[in-house]
Amino acid sequence: MVCEGHRLCFREDSSTYTQGQSPEPRIREYFYYLDHQGQLFLDDTKVKNFVTCFKDQQFLVFFFKHLKVNRSGRYQQHFPFLSLCGRERNFLRCDDQPVVFTHLLSETPHLSYCGGGTKLTFPFQPHSLFMHPDSGRVYHPAPELVGGVGLVRSALAIEFSPHFHYSSGQDSSAQPTHFLWAGQRYTLTNELLRHFAVK
Structure with a gap:
């Protein structure tokens, strides 16, 4: 170094x-x-x-x-x-998490992180995306060695935003319930909530 x-x-x-x-x-x-x-x-x-x-x-x-x-x-x-x-x-x-996902690799269902291109990737799990109810930031599972959770960079989160679906009558300021991706409707598990202290 x-x-x-x-x-x-x-x-x-x-x-x-x-x-x-x-x-x-x-x-x-x-x-x-x-x-x-x-x-x-x-x-x-x-x-x-x-x-x-x-x-x-x-x-x-x-x-x-x-x-x-x-x-x-x-x-x-x-x-x-x-x-x-x-x-x-x-x-x-x-600033937030030790893994920051920056791109979705179109050729494989993997997320690339921290400038590593195809050499730093993690399998994309649409059902595990988590939108923090306080900050609005989006998170995704990451390698367990660094805590198991990574931040989705804002530019990528904006790309994902049209695919989030909400309960009937709720707008995009509420917590999303589903994620529509590649023709499938995934129920969001919110499993990453355990990593955060939510107000």
Whole structure:
């Protein structure tokens, strides 16, 4: 992982971290941030946009395929996810979820996530889509290693929105009950509700 200098950028309790720090011999630690569009940044990047996010697919695929819940005992409160790369520890915090689905692959019923194209995918499960009643954001199951739930990027959620159906007499501000896809009408299970504290 490339470190853009050694910059002090975060305080956890009484300790601080520096990008590329070496808490043990031959160990390096880096700190990342994932936004709600599925773009990955060094955590201390001041301006976070498409220009400054990581775009190398090989790097992104490796990073997210090795991502898991952080149980290392280090920075768990503020960086709840960890991707190990040899002797590098890559800590991740995110705006919403550690997986952000960005595209539906038309050739297969899979969702692509976090810039990985066809190399980072998860089977599309229309019945498991969940629209959060407070935020209106849409979620979908994700790999269990990262908690089992991923965010659907807003642009993709907008593509899905005409396929949501509601109970008779309710408008699109209510909770959808069905999802019409590829000629089938799926009853939404709302199974992902358990991952959220809903008002």
